[in-house]
Amino acid sequence: MNGAIGNERDGAAGKVLQWRVLIANAWGGNRGDEAMLNTLNRLLKSITGEVSVSVLPFRNEDLDIDADMRVERSRIGEYWYAEIPRGMHSALNARVPRKLARIVTTTLHRAGSLADESLVRPYDLILSAPQGPTLGDMYSAKERIVEPLRLAQRVGKPYMILAVSAGPFEASTASDGLVQSVLQGASRIVVREEVSLGHLRQKFPSLANVEAAIDIVYASRWSLTGKPEPERRAYEDFMADIGGDAVGVCISMTPARKPTNPFDREAYLRQFCALMDHVLSRSAGRLLLFPHLAFDMPALEQIRAAVSQPQRVSILPPNLDSDFQRDAISRTGFFISSRYHPTIFAIQAGVPFMCIKNQFKVEGMMEKIGLGAIPSCWQDESLDRFKDTFDACWRERDGIRSQVRVASEQAGSIASIYREVLARAHREWLGRMTDGDMTDVRAVDAA
Incomplete structure (x- = not known):
């Protein structure tokens, strides 16, 4: 695509380095969510031609998205904590003293994380998919939404939350500490409107990495090029x-x-x-x-x-x-x-x-x-x-x-922040590669 940076090469080895990005928590069955995924993919491809984009669906459903994204269907349900019934979270919140509930929730969460760190290890950047207010208590899904990000946090992978709505939040839930820890560890959190920013700042006032922009779809117009x-x-x-x-x-x-x-x-x-x-x-x-x-x-x-x-x-x-x-x-x-x-x-x-x-x-x-x-x-x-x-x-x-x-x-002007944020993440990755951090990067032979 226009504006893409050229191949990233390791001069000594004559290799092309590929930036590997995982978009977790992706929703399908909705033309809006699919448009956001396509926009995110196209922004990444506009930054560099040497990027692979994989998508991890939040649930087992079809994703009608750009064909050059890899959908990791085999990962559905593999991170165990995501399969804890919603009722268990409610029961913990309602019947168990708060401190004990947090200990139980943390233990369950970490057990699942230790079992499936391989979910995020192959990637250089983990993004939580753009979406509505699942990061909150409206849908009782925030514990499952933060799980792939918590995995990234555990293994030291950079991760970001981009183009989401957030909140509202309940006054106190058993998972508050876990959610706050994951949010604080994010390289960047960009929500879609000021009301979401208000929800996050009211619930987690110590967050310094969150800002408001607008929906990511505004960052790129639609295209029928390449359609059958x-x-x-x-x-x-x-x-x-x-x-x-x-x-x-x-x-x-x-x-x-x-x-x-x-x-x-x-x-x-x-x-x-x-x-x-x-x-x-x-x-x-x-x-x-x-x-x-x-x-x-x-x-x-x-x-x-x-x-x-x-x-x-x-x-x-x-x-x-x-x-x-x-x-x-x-x-x-x-x-x-x-x-x-x-x-x-x-x-x-x-x-x-x-x-x-x-x-x-x-x-x-x-x-x-x-x-x-x-x-x-x-x-x-x-x-x-x-x-x-x-x-x-x-x-x-x-x-x-x-x-x-x-x-x-x-x-469109406001939404340009998304490409800027992603381009900065790419520059930081290139910097790590230049400094010799090749321990978890696959280089592929140049054509």
């Missing part, structure tokens, strides 16, 4: 039929604000269908529904069947990856987003939008780049609120388009 030609032709034919005045739509079929909140799927679908009928009555083009999550298709098909004008509703083929989704959003005239990354895709493409907020992270992102005053609503608000928000955004769509284009440039 039959897939591209089918996509172009599909989009030509849709036209340029379509309203793109992404629904969220997860609870609003917190994943544990009540959520009546059928009631919400009825409300959303009513909103779609309202949109069809106000607009002249097609509705293009986007399957952003792997399980969205049944809901989208139900919407298409239930609206008053189903002939005006199309669904983007679910096999199209995150690059195609971003490109398709750029070709719509207006976008309705109920999720974080589709909102980012619309902003990056300069498309006016209505945001139905699902979690704090989207609100923090919009405020960060000056879009906080654009009319929006929360997913758990009424149909009338949905309709009023759409009407306000639709009326002002030309003005919103202008604001979004300015915000997109600002977001």
Whole structure:
């Protein structure tokens, strides 16, 4: 890629040194998480052509990502501590005195770490994958998220946490000491919004290595280069039929604000269908529904069947990856987003939008780049609120388009920190190699 540094050679041995990077805790089944992984990979490849990128999924699922990343599927579940049931953490927190709970948790954690340090030994840099607020107590996953990083800490490998949301945190849990130790050992922690920065600083006030930026997707535009030609032709034919005045739509079929909140799927679908009928009555083009999550298709098909004008509703083929989704959003005239990354895709493409907020992270992102005053609503608000928000955004769509284009440039500038951080990590690795630290580096014969 353009801007890549040339081959790193050990002059005495005539070898090419390869920088080996592991992206741990990767999520799939979500076009936003996949776009973040692709962006991270492309930034690494723009820094040096001599880099290998491996991905460790957080759970056993497909990752529809760039083909030049190696997915370490054989590692699923091998680090034992990650398989401790969530209920055990809850039981420790609720029934065991705090100091004893921390001792028990630490013992379990270290037992798993000692058993599987080989997970991180082959790599020169370990990154925790960009993602939502799993580093917190919203999803009860933070102990498992920090485990690969704790392994890196134990064997002396540099590690970073980039482009994540964080928090909120409970007042006190058995794993607080472990989590704080891992966070303090990170070379860099970059969260996506100020609210996440606030959560971390409130919970761990001694952290000095954390800062706020924005989502990493803003650091690189999408690309259809290299996509299979039959897939591209089918996509172009599909989009030509849709036209340029379509309203793109992404629904969220997860609870609003917190994943544990009540959520009546059928009631919400009825409300959303009513909103779609309202949109069809106000607009002249097609509705293009986007399957952003792997399980969205049944809901989208139900919407298409239930609206008053189903002939005006199309669904983007679910096999199209995150690059195609971003490109398709750029070709719509207006976008309705109920999720974080589709909102980012619309902003990056300069498309006016209505945001139905699902979690704090989207609100923090919009405020960060000056879009906080654009009319929006929360997913758990009424149909009338949905309709009023759409009407306000639709009326002002030309003005919103202008604001979004300015915000997109600002977001791209903020997101440039990610390449800078990674380039610095690469320079530091080269420095260690130059100083003769070759004990854990594989050199490959130059071609």
